[in-house]
Amino acid sequence: MKSSLILVVFATLCGIGFSLECYTCSVAETDPDFDKTCIDHPEELLATDCNKNYCTIIRQEYKDEENIVASMYRGCEDYPMYINKTFEDETYRFYYFSCQEPLCNGGSGKSPKTALRMRFANSDDIGVFMKVTNSYALLGGEEHSEHVCSLIRGDLSEIPVINTSLEGCRVIGRMCVGNKNGLLLPEATYDTELQHIRNELPDSVKVETIQDRLSALGNVIVCNDHVAIVHPDLDKESEEIIADTLQVEVFRHMIANNPLVGSYCVLSNQGGLVCADINNSELENLSSLLQVPLVVSWHHKQGNKTVASGLVVSDHIAYAGMKTTSSEFTAIDTAFGLIPPRHY
Ligand SMILES: *[C@@H]1O[C@H](CO)[C@@H](O)[C@H](O)[C@H]1NC(C)=O
Numbered sequence: 436m437k438s439s440l441i442l443v444v445f446a447t448l449c450g451i452g453f454s455l456e457c458y459t460c461s462v463a464e465t466d467p468d469f470d471k472t473c474i475d476h477p478e479e480l481l482a483t484d485c486n487k488n489y490c491t492i493i494r495q496e497y498k499d500e501e502n503i504v505a506s507m508y509r510g511c512e513d514y515p516m517y518i519n520k521t522f523e524d525e526t527y528r529f530y531y532f533s534c535q536e537p538l539c540n541g542g543s544g545k546s547p548k549t550a551l552r553m554r555f556a557n558s559d560d561i562g563v564f565m566k567v568t569n570s571y572a573l574l575g576g577e578e579h580s581e582h583v584c585s586l587i588r589g590d591l592s593e594i595p596v597i598n599t600s601l602e603g604c605r606v607i608g609r610m611c612v613g614n615k616n617g618l619l620l621p622e623a624t625y626d627t628e629l630q631h632i633r634n635e636l637p638d639s640v641k642v643e644t645i646q647d648r649l650s651a652l653g654n655v656i657v658c659n660d661h662v663a664i665v666h667p668d669l670d671k672e673s674e675e676i677i678a679d680t681l682q683v684e685v686f687r688h689m690i691a692n693n694p695l696v697g698s699y700c701v702l703s704n705q706g707g708l709v710c711a712d713i714n715n716s717e718l719e720n721l722s723s724l725l726q727v728p729l730v731v732s733w734h735h736k737q738g739n740k741t742v743a744s745g746l747v748v749s750d751h752i753a754y755a756g757m758k759t760t761s762s763e764f765t766a767i768d769t770a771f772g773l774i775p776p777r778h779y
């Protein structure tokens with residue numbers, strides 16, 4: 436008697452404290468009358484006044500098919516299984532999302548921050564074949580990369596994803612550099628390629644070419660939306676084009692005595708990952724120069740110092756080569772504030 440009274444009082448207090456309105460619906464493709472309202476327009480359904488800590492979404496997509504939803508759940512829970520997490524099994528990609536504002540679970544459920552494993556162009560050196568920024572992505576796709584290209588298009592549905600070669604080559608990650616504001620291409624880029632890229636990019640993204648003896652721009656320049664580090668021997672004119680096109684402050688710098696800064700460092704606006712050869716004193720100096728926290732990459736037996744060949748990032752997503760280990764994912768997570776996937 437007494438304890439049930441306490442329970443009632445407690446529940447009432449909690450009710451006042453945690454009243455939270457959430458969308459509540461669920462749908463699976465196996466339902467006899469599969470209706471996508473819960474997936475695309477939950478606001479057309481009745482919301483529920485929940486006595487819970489979190490509004491939640493669990494979205495289940497086919498790993499192999501762009502944006503094809505197998506099931507969608509919107510609800511409210513005190514203790515969600517995962518607060519915010521993305522992971523894959525053999526067939527599906529699962530997105531868990533939790534939030535604490537009224538009606539905050541009306542979105543797609545795809546967390547904007549996820550680190551995902553993939554192979555591109557049949558290679559783990561995905562950074563060699565692609566470039567991702569906050570306003571566009573370039574892919575050096577081949578005929579048989581349609582599948583992976585469409586996965587990326589699904590992940591990055593808000594920005595243009597452009598399949599292109601540069602000078603007829605697929606190793607575009609090595610050859611160009613860019614950020615939210617601009618894109619720099621080698622002078623020898625074909626006119627047809629340049630035209631294709633200009634057509635696909637929004638007008639706000641400036642496209643320029645650079646004529647420099649150091650023509651592998653992706654290897655000699657690394658940038659985010661605010662700063663760039665460049666190979667110390669880059670031409671003065673190149674430096675000016677970089678500053679102007681990418682709207683960044685430019686620093687000539689080496690990383691651990693290596694001038695290939697674009698291979699040895701990966702940057703977002705949140706942070707950066709640097710090759711393992713760097714010592715603490717240099718790391719601190721570089722971090723204060725760039726004004727972002729930097730993390731030193733893994734250094735195990737298979738470790739590859741050229742971090743940029745196995746990793747591409749924006750502020751919203753990271754892709755890492757299939758061979759990336761879980762300790763490497765931890766470094767990526769720490770460096771960029773991303774949520775690493777959990778594999779079964
Ligand atoms: C989960 O991630 C979303 C999007 O980044 C964020 O708005 C939300 O606050 C996060 N949830 C929690 C409980 O931290």
Ligand SMILES: *[C@@H]1O[C@H](CO)[C@@H](O)[C@H](O)[C@H]1NC(C)=O
Nearest residue numbers: 576577578580581584598600
């Ligand atoms: C990408 O473009 C190349 C030609 O530049 C083409 O051969 C390939 O089929 C395209 N791939 C996709 C996935 O569109």
Ligand SMILES: *[C@@H]1O[C@H](CO)[C@@H](O)[C@H](O)[C@H]1NC(C)=O
Nearest residue numbers: 690691692713714715716717
């Ligand atoms: C750290 O590395 C820099 C550049 O490679 C070098 O000049 C410096 O002497 C090193 N400092 C220490 C304490 O090892």
Ligand SMILES: *[C@@H]1O[C@H](CO)[C@@H](O)[C@H](O)[C@H]1NC(C)=O
Nearest residue numbers: 714715716717718719720721
């Ligand atoms: C880092 O900066 C400090 C202070 O300017 C300097 O003494 C030190 O030599 C620098 N370290 C490296 C590796 O450049």
Ligand SMILES: *[C@@H]1O[C@H](CO)[C@@H](O)[C@H](O)[C@H]1NC(C)=O
Nearest residue numbers: 560563737738739740741744
């Ligand atoms: C590191 O990756 C680059 C780019 O693919 C490759 O050329 C190089 O051989 C790799 N190094 C090691 C030690 O695996």
